[in-house]
Amino acid sequence: MNWPRRVMSAVIVLAVLTVPPWLLATLAGPPLPGWPSSAQLRDWIADPLTRRTLTAGLTTAAWILWFTLAYTVAVSTARKLQAGARWLSRVPLPTPWQAAATGMAGAAALTAAHTPTAEPPAPATPVSTGDQHRHIPDTTRTHSGEGVTVEGGWLPDETAQQITAAAALLWLRRRRTYQPGHPADSSPPTPLPATVTAVQAATAHPPESTPTGTAVPHLPAAGVALTGDGATDAARGVLITRLLAALHHPPDTTSMLITRAALTTLVGAIEADNIPGLRVVDTVEQATTLLSSHAHLPAAPDGDAEPPELVLLIDPATAATAGRLIASTVSQARVVTFAATEFGHTWHVDRHGHTRDQQAGQPGPRLCVLDRTAATDLLTVLTRPTTETPHDSSDPELSLPRTANSLRIPRQPARSASRPPAPPAPAPPVARLQVLGRPALIIDGQPVTIRRSAALQVLVLLAVHPEGATTTHLVHAIWPGLPAHTVTGRLYTTLSDLRTAIRAATPTALVDHTDDRYHLNPHAVDVDLWRLHTAVHHAATTLTDPTPAWQTVIDTYTGDLAAGHSWTWIDPPREATRRLVLDAYTHLASTQSDPEHRLRLLQDAIRVDPYNEPMHRLAAEHLRAQGEPDAATRLLHSLQQRLHAAGIADGQPAPTPR
Template sequence: MRWPRQLMSLLIVLGLLAGPPLVLLALLGPPISGWPTAEQVRAWVQQPLTERTLTAALTIAAWLVWLVLAYTVTIRALTGIRATARWLARLPLPTPLQATAGGMAGAAVLVGANAVATPSPAPPVLVAAGTLDSPTVTEHDGMARSDEGIAVAGGWLPREVAEQVAAAAALVWLRRRRDYQPRPPERLWREDPDLAPLPATAAAVQAALADTSQPAPAAGIPTLTGVPAGGVGVTGPGALAVGRGLLVTVLLTGHRHPTGRLVTTRAALARLLGPHTDSLIERLPQLAVVDTVDEAARLVASAAASAWARGESETREGRTGVTTHTPVVLLTEDDCDRRDVTPLAEAAATSRGSIVALGRWPAGPTWQADSTGRLHDPRRPDGPGPRWCVLDQVAATDLLTVIAHTTGPAAADAAPPSVTHQPVPPGRRLPRQETRHDHRPSAGAGHRVELRVLGEPTLLVDGQPLTVRRSAGVQVLVYLAAHRDGADTRQLTDALWPGVPRGSLTGRLYTTLSELRGAVRDTCGLNVIDHTDDRYRLNPTNIQVDLWRLHDAIQHAATAVTNTTIARQAVIDAYPDELAAGRTWPWLDPLREAIRRHVIDVHVALADTAPDPHRAVELLQAAIRIDPYNTDLHTRAENALVALGEHHAAHELREGYLRRLTAAGLHPGDQVRSAAANTSGPPDAAGRIHAVRG
C-alpha cells in the first residue's frame, strides 16, 4: 500500500517547513530587528567583517533557503489542487433521469430480502488520442471505448469509418501475403520493403478497435447525413478537416464498391492535402480529379447515364435489388466563384449524388463546422447537427496511403514512409548486467520459466501457466521476445499505445512492468526482465523463449552448407503457429509476416529438392496452410498436381483459392489466371491428392 509512504513524505515536508523557522527564531531571533542607525552603518563600513555581521548574514541566508523551499512546496500544492479541480470538472454527473432511476434502484435494494453490496463508482475516463470517444465510454486496460467513434492524434473518425480503416489495413497485409514470391532461405534479418509497418494513424485506429467484441458494420459508401439535394457549403474552423475526412471516408470503400466515386478539383486537393501529393493521388482509382466545375458536371452526368444504362440492363436480365452507388463531389468556394454551378447541381440531382463545397455554396445552404466535426445548420439553430469525420493533413495522408495500398497496382506496395523494427539476429547481444531491482533469492535456483509466443502467448513457470493480469503485460512479453536485444521506453509505449501522447503513458508502462516482474518473482524468485539504461530485455539466463529457438533455426538453415535438409526441417518443426495467434496488435504484422516468409521459404526449398513428387506436394500444401493467400504457393501446388495427373485436385485447389481471395476482397493475379489454363485437364476420379481448403 502506498499511503504509509505518502504519510511519511507529508510528515517530512511539514518538518522541513516548520523546523528551520522554529530553530532560527529560538536561537537567533528574527533576521531583522529594525533598521540600522547611521552610527551602525558607519561602523559597518569601517569594519564590515565582524562576528555580529557574519552572524546576521548567515541568518538571512538560512531564511532565504527556507523561503525557496516554502515557495517550491506551495507551487507544487497549487498545481495539484488545479489538477484535482480539472478532474472534478470532467467528472460525469448523472442526469435528472439517471439520478431518479438510481434512487429507485437503491430503494429497491434496501427493501429487498437479500442485501447486495453496492459496487464503488467507476473512476472518470480521460479519452486520449487513438481511443474510442463518445458520451458513453467504458474502459479496458486503460483504453476508453464506445460505439460513436475514436479520436486519433490528427482528428476524429466515426466508428464505421474506423472499422473500414482497420479492414483496409488488414487488406494491405493480405495483399502483401498474396504477392510474396518465395526465395531461397536467408538470414533472419530481412530487408523486404513491403514489411514496413503501416502509417501511425492507421496503427492508432487498429489499436483502439482491438479486442472489441462488437461486429464490424457492413462496408458501404458513407451516408452524408442530412445533406440537401442541391448540395451544401461548409464553413467554419473545421471546414478543411471535414473535407479531408469526407475524402477519406468515401474512398475507403472504393475497392469494395467500384461504382462509387469521389469527384474533386485539383485546387481542392491542394488546399486539403498540400502541393506534393500527386504520386499518392494517382494510386487512388476511385478518385476523379478535374480542373473546373464544368468538367465535374460532365463527369457526374456521364456517371448518371452509365448507372441508368446499367440499371436497365440488370432489369432486362431479371436482376433486382442491385445497389447503385452515387458520386460525391467535393469542391472549394474558389471553384464555384463566378461560375454557373446549375449544371453540376442538376447532374448530381439526376444521379442522386451529393455535393459538398468547402465554403459558400451558391446553389444551396451553408453549414458551420466546428473543429470536432459537428455541423450546424444556421436555419435550424436548435436542431442537432450531424458529426462527420475530421482529419488533419498528416492523418489524412496516412489513411490515403493505406487506401492506395489496397487499390493500386502491385508495384504500389512499396513501403510507406515509416520505420520498421525487424527482429534482431542472434549475436548482437547486450552483456549481462545486474540492476538495482535484480534481487534473485537462492530459492529461484532450479525453477524453469518458459515463454511461448508462437500460437497463444503463454508464460509457464515449472510447466504451469502463470496468469498475467494486464493485457499490456502480455504485449510486453511478446514484444520483448520478438526484439531479442530489448526495447526502450519510447519503443514500448509507441508499440503498445500508438497515437497516445507518450508523456501520459510512462506511468502506465512502469506499472505494467512492475506487476509483471513482481508476479514472476513472487512465484519462482526469478527476474525475467532486465532494465539497464532505460532499455528492457528478457533475461536469457532465466527464461526460455520458443521464438528464439525458431530464430536460431532460421539462422542455421540460411547458413548451413551441409545437412541442409535437416536444418530446414528444424525450422518447420520449430514453427507450431504464427506469432501471437489471434492477437490484433498493429505492431505484430511486420514481425509476423517476416517469420511466415522464412517458414514458407524453407517449405518451398525442401519441395524443390524433394526426390519424391508426392512429398513435394505435401510440403507445398503445408506451406499453403501457413499462408492460404499466397498466389505463388498455389501455382506451384497446382503445377505439381497436374504433373502427377491430379487434374481434379488441381481444379479444386484453384477454385477454393479464388473463392478465398474473393471473400477477402482481393483479386487473382496473372499467375492464377495462367495456372487456370494449365490445370484445365480432365478430372481424375481415382487416387486424388486432397487439395488444401479453408
Template sequence: MRWPRQLMSLLLVLALLVGPPVVLLSLIGPPTLGWPTAAQAREWVQNPLTEQTLIAALTIAAWLMWLLLVYTVTIRVLTRLRATVSWLRRMPLPTPLQATASGIAGVAVFGVASNAIAAPPSPPTQPVAAGSLDEAGNLTPPDGDVLADEGISVAGGWLPREAAEQVSAAAALVWLRRRRSYRPRPPGPPSREDTDLAPLPPTVAAVQAALADSTPPPTELGGASAGSSLLDRPTVGGAFPRAGVGLTGLGAQDAARGLLVTSLLAGRHRPTVSVVVTRPVLAGLLGPTADTLARCLPGLAVINNLGQATGLFFGDHPGHGLGGRDQAHRDTQEGTGPPSPTLIVDAASATDNAETLASLAITSAAVAVLGRWPAGQTWQVDPSGRTHHRDGSGSAGPRMCVLTQVTATDLLTVIAHPDPAPPEPGTSGPPHSPAEAGRSPQWDATAQDHPVCSGNDKRRLQLRVLGEPTLLLDGHPVEIRRTAALQALVFLAVHPDGADTRQLTDAIWPGLPRRSLTGRLYTTLSDLRTTIRSTAGVTIIEHSDDRYRLDPTAVTVDLWHFHHAVHDATTAVATDVTTWKAVIDAYPADLAARRNWPWLDPIREATRRHVIDAHAALAAASPDDREALAWLQAGIRIDPYNADLHTRAVTALITLGDHDAADHLRQGYGRRLAAAGIRPTDPAETTATLTGQPAIRTR
C-alpha cells in the same frame, strides 16, 4: 457516501490505540521498569512456569503488539501527510491577474438572472487515440466524445466509428495482399529487409489500437440526430441535404479531407467511382502528394472543371454515366443502392455552375462545397468536426470526420495500390503505396547468441510467443494480470537486444502522448517483474540505461530457438533437408496468434515467410513429385493466401494427372480471396503463364 465509512474507520483506529493501554493499566498496572535481579533470575530458572511469569509474558506481548499498531498507524499518517504536501506543492496557484478575473466572473455570475445556458462542449486540446488507461494498463473509452458520438480520436483528427472500422479492415487487407504476393526465396538470415514489410503509418496503428480497446456504445450516434429530419442522403458518418451543403469555418478543410477519406473507404469494394473532386481542390486538401495519390487511389476521379463532371456523371450516352443507371434494376440486383458518389468543389466553381451542381445534387451526387453555397445549406464546422447550420437558427448538425493533411495521407495509404504488381523472383514486393516509400521497419528481430531450450535446460521459466503468448513456470502458466504487461513481454521477446521507453510506449499505446505514458510503462513493468519474482523467485527483465531486455540466463524463448534454426539452415555448407525440417518443427503457430497489436504485423509476417521459404525449399529439393506436393500443401496450411504456393501446388497436381484436385484447389483459393475482399487481379496468373499452366482464377 464515503464519509460515514471514513468516520467509522477513524473511530475504530482510535479505539485500538486507546483501548489496550487503558485495559492493561487498569488490570495489571504499569510495566515494571528495570532488569530482573540475580535472585529473581535464579528463581525463574528453577521454576519458569509460574502464574506470575506467564502474566508478565502475556503483558509484554500485549504491549509489543500495541507498539506495533502505533508504529503502523504513525507510518501511514506520515505517508499521507507527505503525499498531501507534495500535491500542494504541485498545485498551481492563480496569478494576481487570474484571481482578479475570477472575482469579476463570480460577481457577474451571481449578479445576473439564473437562466440555464447550454454551451457547446469545448474541443479537446490535444486529439489523441480515444481512451484512457485503466489500472491494468489497458486502453478504455472515456465517458466523453467516444461514447456520445461513436467515434475515434487520433492525433490530427476525429473519425466516426464506422470509418475507423473500415480503416482497420483495410489495414488487415493490406497484409493479406502482401501475403498473397510474396514469392518464396532461398531461406535467408532471421533479420529480413523486405521492403513490403514496412509497417503502416502511425495514424493507422493508432486507429487500430483505439478500436481494439474500445467498446461500442449502446446507443445510436448522438450528435447526428440533431437536425436529422433535414438529412435525406446518407453518407459515411453523417448525411447530406438533398440540395448539397457548403462547408465553412475553421474545420471546413479538415472536414473536406474527412469526407474524401471516408467516401473512398466506403467505396473501396465497389468498382464504381466513389469521389469526384476538382484538381485544385485535391491539391489544396492533400498538398504535394495529391498527384501521386490521384493515380493510385481506386474510386477517385479527378476533373479539371465542372464541365467534365457532367460528362462523367451522365455520360455521352444514356445509361453510361455514374448517374445514368436504372436505380430500380440496381436495387434489385444489389438489394439496396450504393451511396451516391461524393462531389467536392470549391466556392468559385459552385457559384459559376450553380444550376449544374443543383441538378447533380438532386439526381446523382452528394455535393460538398468548400465555402458558402447560396443554392443550398451551409454548415459551419469547428476543428472538432461539430457542425452548426448557418441559416439563422444555429441548430446543430451531424459531427463530421475531420483530418489534417498528414493524417488524411496516412489513412489513404491503406487503400492506395490495392493490387500491386507481383515482385520479381528472389525479391519481395515494392512499397505498398507512395506514402510508404522510405519508411523502414521499426523492428529488428535478429538471431542472437542467446541460449536456447535444450533437453538438460535448468531454467524453469519458458516464454512461448509462437501461438498464444504464455509464460510457463515448470510447465504451468503464470497469470499475468495486465494485457499491457503481456504485450511488453512479447515485444521484448521479438527484440532480443532490448527496447527503450520510447519504443515500448509507441508500440503498446500508439497515438497517446508519450509524456503521459512513461509512468504507466514503469508501473506495468514493475507489476510484471513483481509477479514473476514472487512466483519464480527470479527477475527476467533487465533495465539498464533506459533500455529493457529479457535476461537470456533466466528464461527460454521459443522464438529465439526458431531464429537459431533459421540461422543454422542459412549458414549450412550444403543443402540439408534436416535443417529445413528443423525450421518447420520450431514453428508451432503464428507469432502471438489471435492478437491484433498493430506493431505485430510486420514481425509476424517476417516470421511466417521463413517457414514458407523452408516448405518451398523442401518441395524444390524433393526428388519425388508426391512428396514435393505434400510439402507445398503443408506450406499452404501455414499461409492459405499465398498465390505462389497455390500455383506450384496446382502445377504439381496437373503433373501427377489429378486435374480434379487441381480444379478444386484453384476454385477454393479463389473463394478464399473473394471472401477476404481481394479483387481478382492475381499475381499467380503471371507465374502460371511462365510455367505454361492454367492460372488460378479468383472468380
C-alpha cells in the same frame, strides 16, 4: 499512529538513565566516597595495580560513561523543547471575530448534515476486475460510443470500425500477394501509421463483420458548401468516409470525383491511381462533362457505368460553372465544395465537426474531421497494393528457387543481419517463453499466470526485440495514440506486477533494465522465436546441404506469433515470422526430387497461410504436372472462395461450388 513506538522509546531511555546508576551505587558505592589521604596516595604510588585500585578505576569510568549519556539525552531533550516553544510562539491565535466566524460555520455545517434531502445518493463507481488502469481517461484518444477522437481529428464510430476492418483487409492483401522465397519480395512488412493504430486501439475489438454502410450524412441534392474553421478538415473526412464505402463496390466503379486542386489541398500530391472508387479530374469543367455524360446513360444493372455518388472540389471558378455543375448532377450524386462563398446550401463547420445550416439556421449532422497527417495515414489502408499477383503458371515468379544463389537470409525484425548469433548460455535457462502459438511463460514445467494483458504484451514485445525496448517504445506500442507521459505509470505498474508473478515462481530475474532499455535475460529465458531466427540464419548461410536446416525452421514454427491476440503492433512481426516459414517451405521443396514429397510440403505451406495466392498457384502447377488437373482446379477454386469471403477478391463474383 506511532505513539506506541514513542512510549517504548521513552521507557528505554528512562531505563538507561536510571538502572546503571542504581547498579553502580548498590554494587560499587558512590563514584567519590571521599578524597584520598596522604598515606593512601603513598601506598598507591608504591603499588598502583591493586585490586581496590582497579575496581575504583573501572567504577569511575562507568560513572563517566553514564554522565556522558545523561548529558547527551539532556541536551537533545532541551533542543526539542526549545524547538517546540518556538513553534508555539509562531502559531497565530484566532481573533475574537475569527473565533465567532468559525463557530457559525461549524453550526451551519452541522445543520446541513442533518437536513433531509429528496435526491438519492450518487451511485458507486464500478471497479473493473481486470486491468485496474484500463479506464484511465485521456484527452488524446477516446471512444465513448459517440465517435473516436484521435490526434488530428474525430471519426464517427462507424467510420472507426470501417478503418479497423480495412486495416485487417490490408494485411490479408499483403499475405495474398507475398512471393515466398524470392529476394524481390524480401522487404519486411511496413507497420501501419500511427493514426490507424490509434483507431484500432480505440475500437478495442475488431467488428465481427465488415461494416457495409457509410458514415457520410445525407447531403443536400443542390450541393453544399463547407465554410468555417473546420471546412477543410471536414472535406478530408468526407473524402475518407466515401472511399471507405467504395471498398465494397466493384473495382472499376467511380464513387467519387475530385479535382486535382482539391486533392492536393486536402492530402498533398499523392498517387491516386491505386485508390479504389476515386477519379481525379483536372478542372471543374471536366467533372461537369463527366456528370452530364452519366446523366444521359441508362442505368447499368452490373454497376460498371454507375455515376459517381459524390463530387468534391474547391470553390468553382464562376457562378455559371457552379450552376452548370448543379444542373448536371444526377439524383445519386452530391456536390461538396469547401472554401466556397456561395454554392447551394452552406454549412458552417467548426473544428470539432459540428455543422450549422446557414440558410435554415438549424444545426446539422456532425461530420468527420481530419487534418492532413491523419487523412494521409488513413489513406494507407485504402490504397490497393501495387504488386500484381501473376496468373500465368509459366511465369518464373511462380517457379521454385533452383540454385543456392536464390537462398537469402530473411529479414528478422529489429535485428541486424550482420550481427552474429548470441553465444550459448553456460547453464540451462530456468524459464521457457513460448510466443509461437498461444503465448505462455513456463517455469519449472508450470505455466505462470499473467493477469494483465499489458504484461503479456511486454513479454512478447521483448521477445520480438531481443536487443531490448525503451520505455517510450513500450508505451507507444501497448497504448498507441496516448502521450507517453500520461501512461508511463501504467507501464511501471505492469512491469511491477509482471516481476511479482515471476518472483513467485523463481528468484531469477527474467526482465532486466540496463542502458535505459528493458530486455529479456538471454541466459535465463529460452524463447522459441529466437530459436526460429537462429535456425533461419543457419539455413540461409550453411555451405552444405541446407535441407536439415530448413526442416529445423519448419519444426520450430508451432503457430502464428501470439496467436489469438489482436494487439495493434503485432501484425508486422507476425507477418514477418510467417514469411520466414513460407520461405523455408519453398526452399525445402526446391531441394526435393520426389514430386509427392514436394507437393506435401507445398500443401503444408498453404496450411500456414491459406491466403497466399502464389503458393496456391505453385501447388496447382505441380498438381497439373502430376496429371491431376481437376485437383488443381479445385485448389484454385477454394482459394477464390476464401478470398471472396474475406473481401479481397478484387471484386469478382463469388465462384459457385462444384
